[in-house]
Amino acid sequence: MSSARERLTRLLSLVPYLDAHPGADLEETAAYFTIDSDTLIDDLQLLFVTGRPGHMPDDLIDASWEGGKVYISNAEEVSVPVRLSAEEAGVLVLALELIDTLPGLDTEAVRTAAQKLRLAAGENLRTPVEVSPIPANEELMAFLKHAIDSEAAVQIDYYVGSRDELTRRIIAPSKLVPGADWYLDAWCYAAQAPRRFALSSIRSWTPAAHPPLAVSNTQSSAREVTMTLSPAGAWLADELELRQREYFANGEPSVRIRFLVHSVDWLSRFLLCHADVITDIDDSEAVEAALTRLD
Known part of the structure; x- marks a missing residue:
């Protein structure tokens, strides 16, 4: 019912x-x-x-x-079809504006849809539909989108307000995140860990090379890793927000993922945390590092 x-x-x-x-x-x-x-x-x-x-x-x-x-x-x-309210239309237009900033999408189709919705809602409601996407430096946004798509490293001068300090870092951007400000999720080579950066605090930016990483007394640069997850671990592909994935049936549905890793240390910890759902990996160095941690 x-x-x-x-x-x-x-x-x-x-x-x-x-x-x-x-x-x-x-x-x-x-x-x-x-x-x-x-x-x-x-x-x-x-x-x-x-x-x-x-x-x-x-x-x-x-x-x-x-x-x-x-x-x-x-x-x-x-008998007239239901129309969107000004608030509903505004939310949809704003959502399309934010989607337009994401990498790997047909931005022309998203912009066309937003424009049609804006015009149709304005005509039907006789009310201007005004939305204000989160402001951001367009040049910086374009630069970061390209870096994410090409999996490139960048050098930024980043202002840390709590210390009133301008820091220089080399990072590997992975995702843009809207919020009160625009944020960038990235691997920070200085911290050897993932970090989130506010775009409003990035003072300058330039392309950079992925630096070598010192892990367990060995030098290791960024590398691409292929990993197979069991059905129980398929959610990790969404957690890592990977675009390169392949589903296949081998008794039970599994997922094979491929992604860029910037630290063997991080990957070894990832293996230990999720060893029960990882059925295969092509990085022997990370496996050895994980086993060393167990000793």
Whole structure:
């Protein structure tokens, strides 16, 4: 049985549909709304007590379905398809603006959809739809998107307000995150750990090379790692937000992921934390480092 909310949503769509299709077949209409004919008849009976305030006969919608053909009348005021409110349209436009900043998407399609929604909502509501995406340096955003797509390292001068200090770091950007400010998730070579940077605190930026990493008295540069996860560990592919993944069936569905690693130390700890769901990995150095940690 439909919830009250689902039924209301269906009725708001049903009236304009029947107004545009007089004599619609009862069974076909029920199938169109993915309900059975008995449920549709219940909806039509409810329309008899629906209409304008006053509840006089001329105020209520009239519906008939004799002979399997559905007709409605006196429904002009509710026969227009439901429109988005200004707030709903604004939220959708803002969401599209934020999606436009993400890497690996067809930005032209996203921008076109946002523009069409903005125009349609403004015309239908007769209310300007104004949204203000989080401000950010467009040149910096474009630079970071390219670095994320190409998995490149960058050098930034980053202001740390708590210490009133301008620091210089080499990082490997992985993701842009909207919030009160725009943030950048990246591997920080100085901290040898992932860090989140506020874009408003980045004072300058330039391309850089991935520096060598000192781990367990050995030098190791960034490398690409291929790992296979069991079905129970498939969620890690989403946690790491990887674009390169491959699902396959080998008894049970598994996922093979491929990603860039900037620290053997980090990878060895990752292996120890998730050893029960990692079925294969092509990095013997990380495996040895993990085993050393167990000794």
